[in-house]
Amino acid sequence: MSHVNLFDNLDFGVAEDYERLDLPPPSRTLQGLTYDKAALRSLGRQAFADMAFYYPLGHLEKLVQIILDPEAGDNEKFVAKTLLENAAVAAEGVFPMCQDTGTALVYGWKGEGIRGGESSEADASILDASILDAGISEAYAEKRLRASQMGPKTTLLETNTKDNLPSFVDIRSCQGSDYKFLFAAKGGGSISKASLTLESPAILNDQSLEKILAARIGALGASGCPPYTIGVVLGGATPSQALYAMELSVYGMFDRLPSEADGSGQALRSAEWEEKLYRIAQAAGPGAQWGGTHLALETRFVRLARHAATLPLAMGVSCSAHRKARAYMDETGWYLEKLEKNPKRFLKALNLPSGEAMEIDLSQPRQTWLATLRGLRKGTRVLLSGPVCLARDVAHAKLHTLLAKGETLPPYLKDYPVFYAGPTEAPQGYASGSFGPTTSSRMDSYLSPFMARGGSPVTIGKGGRSLQAREAMQRHGGVYLAAIGGAAALAGKENVKASVVVDFPELGMEAVRLVTLDKLPALVVIDANGEDFYS
Structure with missing residues (x-):
């Protein structure tokens, strides 16, 4: 295979996962699809406003599974129930789901058939990042989201930037005639759980790799707000590629990867090692914060190609405030992933005592x-x-x-x-x-x-x-x-x-x-x- 592109395997779900936004669709020109910059700004604002208050449906369903698990302890059932109650309060649109409203993360993939009217694609990406920043800033101001970013004044002195900027915006070019996004907001506790090491290829055996992963998971602890989605990436052309893939994996962006590869450089997703990660997490101790076995809500394991002399190993988590939303623009308009607006329906089906305290x-x-x-x-x-x-x-x-x-x-x-x-x-x-x-x-x-x-x-x-x-x-x-x-x-x-x-x-x-x-x-x-x- 002459070229292997991770972008080809990104999981953007199906059309039913999205709602169309009331924004002007792009126009078709001789150069391709040209989009309204104000629409891009509105997309960023809407995404981060929604994510602060609404969870993905699948995340809430996993919390319900903890409560229904007959082997789960009273403490972790109480924590899971509390997190569902928190989702119900947040969905009222007044209180953000977490006080740490997070670093704003934008991952973008811009098709070659998309034009913004600039002289070069590099100029377009820089301008798009600035426009998205403006929309994100509006969301944080309008929704009273916490400003957590610190800007340096000198090497050792810093101050709060007061608008939660700068955000992280990474826009990459790819084939196609659409513009795709993953928006995420990640708090300091979960960001701090990311790790990257360069291992020896000698660990490529079951016993050695499992031992290393057990030590990593054992070190996660409860400070990042479990239950976690744990992502592991083994391999990568560079350490930065391993980290990039790990960041995307915890949001399910590589769920479409094949389970096997032919050795030509294709990435794969390993269900076997995801199960091993889950079992290791069960035995780690902290559980869903107050003990138990549900340290992990879900796990992801991605294997990438590598240089023969290097073996990057990246691990990270998404916390119980699992804030992510996919979006895309094509010739028909702008679309944002649906999030769960009625978490109370889960609580109505559950009748759990609060326990003794x-x-x-x-x-x-x-x-x-x-x-x-x-x-x-x-x-x-x-x-x-x-x-x-x-x-x-x-x-x-x-x-x-x-x-x-x-x-x-x-x-x-x-x-x-x-x-x-x-x-x-x-x-x-x-x-x-x-x-x-x-x-x-x-x-x-x-x-x-x-x-x-x-x-x-x-x-x-x-x-x-x-x-x-x-x-x-x-x-x-x-x-x-x-x-x-x-x-x-x-x-x-x-x-x-x-x-x-x-x-x-x-x-x-x-x-x-x-x-x-x-x-x-x-x-x-x-x-x-x-x-x-x-x-």
Whole structure:
């Protein structure tokens, strides 16, 4: 085979998967199809507005399967039920499904028969990226989506860009007379789970490859908000090709790949290794965040051609906030993938109890709620009510700098549990926007110096903590709780009753807040004895 093109195998489903948008179709000219740039901008805006609130149908159906699985534990059934409830709240169009409304990702494939009126295709792609950026920015502003992108001022100094730009736009030329897109929004927790190594070809045997994959999956943990879609790509002409294919695989874009190849360079998808990935994930431990076997919702395994001396191995995930939408333009118009607008129908068919949980009143004196939490063992489910302090990365860094200058910690870091979170903007009539935990391990280096000065007695976030953090908690009688990642719309609407900025207002979503909770579910992950639920 003289040329193997991955684009030929992209899975764009069937016509019934899409709805036609009310946008002007392209016009036919001597040069090909010419499209309206304003329509492209509107497509980007609509895609990212939809993805913030609506899930793909197949993703929700997989969550239902966890609830119906007779072997699933109570905790993971509760998490899956909570994620479905979150989908129902998000679909009301007020609270985004996740507080981390993500880095905007656009993958495009532009047919050779498509023209935008520019002097060259390179100019056209650059302009299209700018136009898509404008549409994405409109969506984030109109829907009050969180701005999470940090722009450098120097090598070490940076600031929030305030509009969630720049996005990632990758437009490639291909054969045909249509323009195809995959839109995705990916939060920091799941992006951080991507890994790439260059392996020796000596691992191309069942035992060695399975051992490496088991170590990779075992390291995923719960901080990326499982249940995950796990994608693995073995091979690739370059490391960047392996990463590119992995990014697409977790969104099902290579589901049409053949299961066998003839050795000429054709890529393949391995059902056998997808099953192995799933079994490895079942045994990994974190399950659907609070233990169990459902760390993976789905798995994908893609094998690519490679240079004889290199073997790239890429792994990544899409999290429980599975935000993706395909789109295309052809001579008949613009089309965007349908997303599920009525998740409540799944909940009506399920009648699950909430399970037992201990109510914790954080409005009591500090010594009272702290003694109560210190008395709980790892794995205990709780419902948190009362005030907590919200502080995350930048606030922690600033407070640590104050300590280095000989200053003291502010009272809010000592008097309340510290919740690692940065919510979206509050809708009218509500105290908070979408509200969910961020990855706790990023704050691990601050824990020992803060706790030594009476700060951070109880911390709340998502995922596991390092040995360093666990030892600090054991020394100082600290407790760590995990909230459910990926349920921010539900928490923002139902579990937050008040929110006020108390420090660093210039930090935007990273400002320190005092927030009043009402029965927010959480799990004791590290107890005051240093026992770790995830160990």
